[in-house]
């Protein structure tokens with residue numbers, strides 16, 4: 001039995017589940033090259049010319065009058081790509097799709113899911129339109145229907161209504177706060193606030209973000225006034241941006257902690273966290289300190305909702321209990337990759353000012369070149385689903401180099417204050433990082449503390465507050481990547497590499513081999529390595 005689910009909101013995505021197992025998942029941006037793309041005009045490999053028992057589709061807010069146009073859109077797209085199906089299902093409960101994607105892949109038999117994003121489904125209860133859900137708490141199990149424990153909706157008209165477990169209030173969720181104030185601070189991404197917050201401090205000039213009813217997330221208007229006034233001559237320079245970021249990061253974390261505490265007090269420690277807010281890996285570490293049993297959905301943004309929906313539909317209609325995925329290497333399988341690579345002889349690069357050659361290369365040599373501070377892209381196998389590069393579409397660098405950020409920024413062009421992540425061999429994790437009692441973080445869900453005696457050994461990935469976002473890596477999870485780090489460890493004593501996504505500034509993660517070759521022409525990267533073919537394209 002085969003189920004396809006499509007998310008039609010921003011971060012449009014496709015996921016296929018076959019007999020309970022996730023077999024493909026990809027975001028549309030990887031194909032279209034438009035970041036957070038919501039269009040589904042051009043489909044990826046692995047989807048076309050297929051038959052599915054069920055095709056389901058969803059979006060963040062499917063108003064009744066929109067459903068028809070969504071249905072038309074999906075039907076047209078499927079027909080164009082020769083995709084047939086027995087049953088077509090529209091699913092309109094956005095926060096439940098986040099629940100499914102976190103719960104089914106957490107390993108828990110029963111859990112409570114906390115969902116926080118910037119707005120999902122609009123709910124009407126007892127004929128009262130309560131507005132868009134922003135925060136939901138559901139009790140989940142495999143044997144019963146999801147049980148709603150709490151839902152907070154956003155009301156734009158100042159109403160304060162509670163109907164059973166539903167509450168509506170003029171509120172802004174922590175996810176909404178990041179979205180709104182990233183614009184006010186002139187950033188492109190909410191992650192910039194998170195990165196800069198580590199440079200900030202408590203500042204008495206900045207009011208708190210939420211008022212005393214902060215479980216209901218009502219914005220304190222004086223915070224809004226101060227942040228919007230910060231660029232005026234009156235207050236220019238008086239309050240540094242990093243202190244605003246600090247306030248946003250801290251106050252939002254504190255609100256979410258209250259929800260987690262409430263769940264722990266009432267329902268125990270099996271907690272799943274999903275929704276776009278939980279991409280905040282600094283906050284996730286604070287939640288981990290409260291309860292190291294929590295599971296953070298690694299694809300917690302809307303792209304992950306197609307995973308949850310596909311698993312749910314397969315369970316509900318085909319009775320296949322969802323199998324927890326054990327890898328996010330879920331992209332399509334491409335044919336003729338080696339042949340495509342070999343077609344790129346140096347002659348093909350003659351129109352570029354930069355010169356390249358294709359060379360034989362092995363994992364050991366790559367480790368040695370990394371020790372010599374070369375910036376190396378690595379392309380292999382199936383692409384990672386979600387926002388993190390985990391070794392199949394990665395850029396690697398020497399984390400011991402104090403200038404690592406500047407060097408990698410020649411390719412990535414990121415803001416000066418945004419740190420790079422690292423990957424550590426699983427066996428060495430606890431010697432280098434403090435995971436607060438958790439054994440691993442294979443999907444880079446947390447910015448964790450670096451052990452004091454190691455801080456000076458990895459200055460290239462150590463943030464200003466001695467933290468680092470990390471991926472722990474076992475050999476069986478990615479053999480080539482493991483070998484490269486292990487060889488680097490033998491040469492340097494450091495079982496860690498800087499690991500960031502294989503792309504240039506503002507672009508989605510590289511998907512196909514053609515993308516890699518385009519990137520090589522346009523960036524300052526020293527080399528891109530293809531471990532499966534033991535070849536590399538090298539800049540000369």
Ligand SMILES: [Fe+2]
Nearest residue numbers: 117275276302
């Ligand atoms: Fe969402």
